[in-house]
Structures are given as structure tokens and as C-alpha cells.
Amino acid sequence: MVERAPVIAAWGAGVDSTAMIIELVERGEPIDMVLFADTGSEKTDTYAFIPVFRRWMDRHDVVRYEPRNFKHWPPYDSLGTNMLTNATLPSKAFGRGSCSLKWKVAPQDKWTAQWAPAIRCWGEGGRVVKLIGYDCSSADQRRYAHAEGYADPRYDYRYPLRELGWTRADCIARIERAGLPVPPKSSCFFCPAMRPHEADALSKDELRTIVLMEARAKPRLRTIDGLWRKPVVGRGGATPRPGNITAYIRQHGLLSPSEVDRIVADAPLALVAF
Numbered sequence: 001m002v003e004r005a006p007v008i009a010a011w012g013a014g015v016d017s018t019a020m021i022i023e024l025v026e027r028g029e030p031i032d033m034v035l036f037a038d039t040g041s042e043k044t045d046t047y048a049f050i051p052v053f054r055r056w057m058d059r060h061d062v063v064r065y066e067p068r069n070f071k072h073w074p075p076y077d078s079l080g081t082n083m084l085t086n087a088t089l090p091s092k093a094f095g096r097g098s099c100s101l102k103w104k105v106a107p108q109d110k111w112t113a114q115w116a117p118a119i120r121c122w123g124e125g126g127r128v129v130k131l132i133g134y135d136c137s138s139a140d141q142r143r144y145a146h147a148e149g150y151a152d153p154r155y156d157y158r159y160p161l162r163e164l165g166w167t168r169a170d171c172i173a174r175i176e177r178a179g180l181p182v183p184p185k186s187s188c189f190f191c192p193a194m195r196p197h198e199a200d201a202l203s204k205d206e207l208r209t210i211v212l213m214e215a216r217a218k219p220r221l222r223t224i225d226g227l228w229r230k231p232v233v234g235r236g237g238a239t240p241r242p243g244n245i246t247a248y249i250r251q252h253g254l255l256s257p258s259e260v261d262r263i264v265a266d267a268p269l270a271l272v273a274f
């Protein structure tokens with residue numbers, strides 16, 4: 001038997017999984033591999049944070065980081081290109097759950113299947129330990145319950161932040177204590193789960209891509225208005241917002257009306273230029 005099972009940390013380059021790695025490394029707990037599955041459509045600030053945290057990992061000399069770049073997944077170079085090419089939206093917009101299974105979980109599992117320590121561990125009847133950075137806040141409670149249904153017999157899933165009872169605020173504080181900048185919430189920059197204030201923080205190029213994505217998908221949408229599905233009127237403390245992010249971009253002047261009009265008008269032909 002192996003002395004201990006190999007340990008992989010799934011790193012989303014966001015607040016939770018970053019805090020999880022910092023805490024475990026500084027407690028001296030083993031992490032043999034940090035895996036980051038790049039959808040090719042992460043936020044600009046997320047890409048900026050990756051080299052910062054890599055330097056922290058290098059300084060602590062404890063973990064290996066595998067810069068998994070899954071953009072080569074044929075025939076698309078990113079999740080965003082996949083959506084634009086097919087004139088559709090991420091499956092989450094249609095209420096079909098997260099597209100992260102295809103773009104995050106499956107590529108990591110595929111990589112792990114050829115990783116020598118994992119192969120050895122499985123050959124000896126063991127399970128690879130996978131560290132998942134879900135915290136104790138209500139959104140992650142739901143993700144956790146969902147994830148539990150995807151148990152894979154090759155893995156023992158461990159949720160260190162839940163063991164610690166940490167919320168997102170605890171994770172932010174932990175990153176700050178390590179002297180690091182706090183990264184944005186990790187997600188594709190067009191994720192349907194994005195809140196309005198996250199849209200406010202997007203770059204102009206990201207906003208333009210969202211307008212193009214919704215415009216290309218629009219002729220095929222029957223039951224939803226766009227990435228945000230349906231308008232939220234704002235009862236019960238909810239933040240009001242339209243069902244598509246393009247309308248929000250217009251309402252809040254995040255792009256000029258003429259630019260939005262031009263992107264929408266060019267949308268059927270815009271893919272070649274994109």
C-alpha cells in the first residue's frame with residue numbers, strides 16, 4: 001500500500017480555494033498537486049492573480065502547480081468561443097446546472113488519470129484525495145449538496161473550509177493575513193450566476209463579448225431573455241435586474257448605446273472578426 005494517498009487541490013484562482021491552500025500549506029498539511037482548469041474565459045483580474053499566487057506557492061515550496069491549460073479542447077479555444085460559435089449561452093442559463101462539469105471537473109479528472117502518483121494509488125486499491133474549496137456560506141452549501149451527488153469512487157473528497165467552519169469572510173481575511181491581494185470571485189466573465197455588481201467590474205472587452213454572445217443566441221432563445229434568464233423585479237431584498245446582461249449594460253451606461261447597437265447589428269456576421 002502507498003504510505004499516504006496523493007492529495008490534489010482543485011484551485012479556481014478565487015477566494016475560497018486560495019484561502020484553503022494557504023491555510024493547509026501553513027499548517028504543514030500535504031498537497032501534492034494544485035490543479036487549475038482554465039476555461040479560457042476567466043475574468044481579467046483572475047488571470048492577473050494567477051502569477052501572484054504562483055509566486056506565493058513557489059516561495060512556500062510545498063506544492064507543485066500544474067498550469068493546466070485546457071483551451072486546446074477541440075474544436076474551441078475557450079468556453080466563450082464555444083458559446084459564440086454555437087450561438088448559444090452557457091447551460092446554466094437554461095437551468096441545466098453548471099457547465100463547470102465539462103469545463104472544470106472533467107479536464108482535471110482527465111489530467112489526473114495520467115498522473116503517475118494517482119495511477120499508482122489506484123493500482124494499489126487506494127483513492128486520491130481531492131481538496132475542494134467550498135465554504136460554509138449558503139451558496140456553497142447548495143454547491144456542496146450538488147457536488148455530493150457526483151461522488152467518484154477514485155476519489156476521497158475533502159472540504160477543508162467546511163471542516164474549519166469558514167465562511168467567505170474568513171477566507172478573505174486569511175488571504176489578507178498572508179499578505180496577498182484578494183482575487184475576484186472565480187467564474188467565467190459571462191457566468192449566468194454573476195451578480196449585477198460583478199458585471200459593473202468587468203472590462204469593456206468582456207462587456208462587448210457578453211453583448212455579442214447574447215445577440216448571437218437571441219434568435220434561438222424561447223424561454224429565457226439572456227444570461228440572467230428572467231428579470232428580477234427586486235422584491236424581498238433581491239437586487240433588481242433585467243433578464244439579459246446587455247440590457248443592464250445599457251441601463252448603467254457600461255458601454256455607449258451606439259456601441260451596443262453596433263455589436264448587436266453586426267452579431268450574425270461578427271464571428272469571423274471575433
Ligand code: SF4
Nearest residue numbers: 090099100187188191
Ligand atoms: S463559471 Fe459559470 S459559465 Fe463558467 S463554467 Fe462555471 S457555471 Fe459555467
